[in-house]
Amino acid sequence: MTQEQNQVAPTRLRGEQVIRTIVREHQGLWRIIDLMDLLEQDMNINAALPDELLFGAIFDYIQHFSNRVHSQPTEIRLYQLLKEKSAESIPLLEKLEKGYVIGHEKLQELRQLLKDCMIHWPDGREAFGHGLSRFSAALRKHIKKEEGVVIPRARDLLTDEDWDSILSARDQQDDPLFGDRVREEFRDLRHKIISLTPERLGGLGLAHTGRVTAHHEGQEMLSIKNLVTSYGQIEVLHDVDISINAGEIVSLVGANGAGKSTLLMTISGLQPMDKGQMQFNGEDLAKVAADKRVGKGIVQVPEGRQVFKDMTVYDNLLLGAYTRGKSTEIQDDIERVYSKFPILRQKRYNLAGELSGGQQQMLAMGRALMARPRLLLLDEPSMGLAPLIIEEIFEIVRELKDEGMTIFLVEQNASQALALADRGYVLETGQVVLQGTGKELLSNEKVREAYLGM
Ligand SMILES: Nc1ncnc2c1ncn2[C@@H]1O[C@H](COP(=O)(O)OP(=O)(O)O)[C@@H](O)[C@H]1O
Ligand SMILES: [Mg+2]
Structure with a gap:
């Protein structure tokens, strides 16, 4: 290459520089398309729920192209100049320009299909899979046309002046496709994708629960309005309103018998x-x-750590994944649970009944994690445990939140539960009597008197 560079005229060299930039972007995009295909296969073969965060990062990356171009497709300098030089190229270039606009719309459709797929798993899988294949096929076709037709023609027909003008558009960052700043942004987006891609698919496999995408954060996940629940004739919950946003820890405190469970x-x-x-x-x-709610990510850890006492720790964990297809991912998840609760690894061949209370609580939580919760419902995880163990359990709850999980924590242990919570509710005889941020409730007179013994 160096030798060749030495032989060509300086402006020509700049032309090649432009082409290299384009080709490099194409290669980057091509690898992302390959990854999309792999993820789609993974979803079909392993019946694995798509990783929302990773797909979100991929869509962001592609959208970056389409955002840049979609409002101003005629601004692509190389297209403009080539149209002037080659009338026969105009239909193709216009088609490619239109591709950017359509691609933008298709991408929004894909995001919606992903969302539906997550909510209506596994029913939404097929539609999302088809959307993905169609999209990647169209992208590939687009790149092939640019590489196979547009670039060779540009090489033949554009003058040194033309290349100069393209290059200066690039350097002044006003080229929508490969201005310098744009490329910088692509680099960051690509890094995010690589970090989130599992190791077996060639990424860094950054550990994350991957259930809550950034754009969902803060959105209402669970909305309960005017809820009434009874046992036979006895009404236990009276017009309960509760709302939980994605990514929050919400605590529900209340006396024994209030209706929390x-x-x-x-x-x-x-x-x-x-x-x-x-x-x-x-x-x-x-x-x-x-059972369908579990599949959607609503997973409960019941009160009193109901583990299967005459089964091993390992088998208890495996049972937690019962709503999911068999796959290597389940083993990965068991490893992830072990790394959160190392004692479970150590005791994996012990019967659950041989574990201490704290260990059984960890097993109950570990088993729930195997179902890959999006909303984890914890019913009095601290009940009957020693203070040190309680601290450990709450620490793990905090870790899960940091990884993006949404948590509804029911506790009689009000001080610790509220200290941990973003928001909280107080339930008294089946009615919500107070709500607020964790801090507000902790400093509330009534709460202090009734639940904190102060
Ligand atoms: N299976 C049941 N049948 C009838 N009543 C029940 C049943 N379970 C709970 N209750 C009653 O419902 C009320 C709320 O109970 P529960 O939800 O367990 O409260 P908490 O979890 O806040 O201690 C209590 O009065 C309890 O006696
Ligand atoms: Mg209860």
Whole structure:
């Protein structure tokens, strides 16, 4: 290359410099398309729920191209100049320009299909998969046309002056496709994709729960309105309103018998509701059976750590993944649970009944994590445990939140639960009597008196 560079005229060299930039961007994009295909296969073969965060990063990357171009497709300097020089290229170039605009729309459709796929798993898988294949095929075709037709023609027809003008558009950063700043942004986006891609697919496999994408953060995940639940004739929950946003820890405190467990069981579908509305990510839960709710990511750790005492720790964990297809991913997840709770690795061949109370609580939580929760419902995880173990359990809850999980924490241990929470609710005899941020509730007189013994 160096030798060749020495032989060509300086302006020509600049032409090649432009082409190299374009080709490099194409290669980057091509690798991302390959990755999309791999992820799609993974989803079909392993029946693995798509990684929302990773797909989100990929779509962001591609959208970066399309955002740049979509509002101003005629601004691509190379296209402009080539149109002037070669009338026969105009139909193709216009088609490619239109491709950018259509690509932009298709990308929004893909994001929606992904969202539907997450909510209606596994029913939405096929539509999302098809969307992905169509999209990657179209992108590949686009790149091939640019490389196979546009660039050779540009090489033949553009003058030194033309290349200069393209190059200066690039350097002044006003080229929508490969201005300097644009490329800088691409680099960051690509880095994010590589970090999130699992190791077996050639990425860095950065550990993350991957259930909550950045654009979901802060959005309402669970909405409960006017909920009434009864046991036979006895109404236990009266017009309960609760809302949980993605990424939050929300604590529910209240005395024994207030209806906390009943509320959790109503959310997970183990207890029917009499009246009211419950929505999870915008979907009406009334029509969703309990086992289907687990598939959607609503996973409960019941009160009193109900592990299968005459089964091994390992088998208990495996059972947690029962709603998911068999796959190597399940082993990966077991490893992830072990790294969160090292004691479970150590005791993996012990019967669950041989574990201490704290260890059983960890097993119950580990088993819930195997179902890959998006909303984790924890029913009094600290009950009956020693202070040090309680601290350990709450520390893990905090870690899960940091990884993006949304947590609804039910506790009688109000001080610690509220200290940990973003927001909290106080339930008294089946009614929400107070709500606020964790801090607000901790400093509330009534709460201090009734629940903190101060
Ligand atoms: N299976 C059941 N059948 C009848 N009543 C129940 C049942 N479970 C709970 N209850 C009653 O419902 C009320 C709320 O119970 P629960 O939700 O377990 O409260 P908490 O979890 O806040 O201690 C209590 O009065 C309790 O006696
Ligand atoms: Mg309870």
